[in-house]
Amino acid sequence: GEDVEQSLFLSVREGDSSVINCTYTDSSSTYLYWYKQEPGAGLQLLTYIFSNMDMKQDQRLTVLLNKKDKHLSLRIADTQTGDSAIYFCAETLGSSNTGKLIFGQGTTLQVKP
Amino acid sequence: NAGVTQTPKFRILKIGQSMTLQCTQDMNHNYMYWYRQDPGMGLKLIYYSVGAGITDKGEVPNGYNVSRSTTEDFPLRLELAAPSQTSVYFCASSYDRGRSSYNEQFFGPGTRLTVL
Numbered sequence: 001g002e003d004v005e006q007s008l009f010l011s012v013r014e015g016d017s018s019v020i021n022c023t024y025t026d027s028s029s030t031y032l033y034w035y036k037q038e039p040g041a042g043l044q045l046l047t048y049i050f051s052n053m054d055m056k057q058d059q060r061l062t063v064l065l066n067k068k069d070k071h072l073s074l075r076i077a078d079t080q081t082g083d084s085a086i087y088f089c090a091e092t093l094g095s096s097n098t099g100k101l102i103f104g105q106g107t108t109l110q111v112k113p
Numbered sequence: 114n115a116g117v118t119q120t121p122k123f124r125i126l127k128i129g130q131s132m133t134l135q136c137t138q139d140m141n142h143n144y145m146y147w148y149r150q151d152p153g154m155g156l157k158l159i160y161y162s163v164g165a166g167i168t169d170k171g172e173v174p175n176g177y178n179v180s181r182s183t184t185e186d187f188p189l190r191l192e193l194a195a196p197s198q199t200s201v202y203f204c205a206s207s208y209d210r211g212r213s214s215y216n217e218q219f220f221g222p223g224t225r226l227t228v229l
Contacts, residue, residue, distance in 0.1 A: 042117070099161070
């Protein structure tokens with residue numbers, strides 16, 4: 001079945017760039033998403049990319065999509081301590097839009113001052 | 114708007130007990146979802162609903178039931194609780210923007226359930 005894989009942990013220094021990687025399996029996904037979860041809270045949508053795009057930039061966030069390799073990445077420029085959280089990659093399940101998502105395991109980003 | 118609210122925040126159940134996790138949204142979203150989050154495992158979809166009166170199974174529906182009698186409410190029922198159901202449960206909702214548009218899910222704060 002469909003699967004989304006992420007590395008579990010990333011540690012960076014404040015001010016550095018962070019790159020979180022994700023691989024997915026469903027080539028018919030129309031949208032791919034990055035969600036952020038802060039401690040003790042639910043997930044919040046951080047950004048998303050349409051499947052016919054290669055890149056999307058939104059302030060400090062850059063999303064890169066390689067459809068051939070089914071690889072998605074999230075780059076956070078000038079990482080701050082407030083960016084410490086768990087980041088989830090998610091793909092839509094098939095080309096329908098029931099909103100069903102498949103989530104990765106989440107990458108814990110630790111930002112050291 | 115309160116967004117998505119969930120009650121209770123925490124609960125401890127004994128094996129074999131039953132309970133209902135409540136979820137309400139005030140954004141008039143037609144889609145609603147229940148997920149469970151186990152440590153290091155991401156979120157797994159339990160059940161979802163595309164509108165009042167319509168529900169369907171997700172990836173891990175066994176041991177759970179849902180109903181959707183109104184647009185606002187989407188309760189999750191656990192019958193005969195088992196230790197394997199110890200998890201954090203998240204309810205989410207979203208608005209149907211159509212097949213060609215993205216679908217942002219709004220999450221509640223979660224219910225932490227322990228079954229002993």
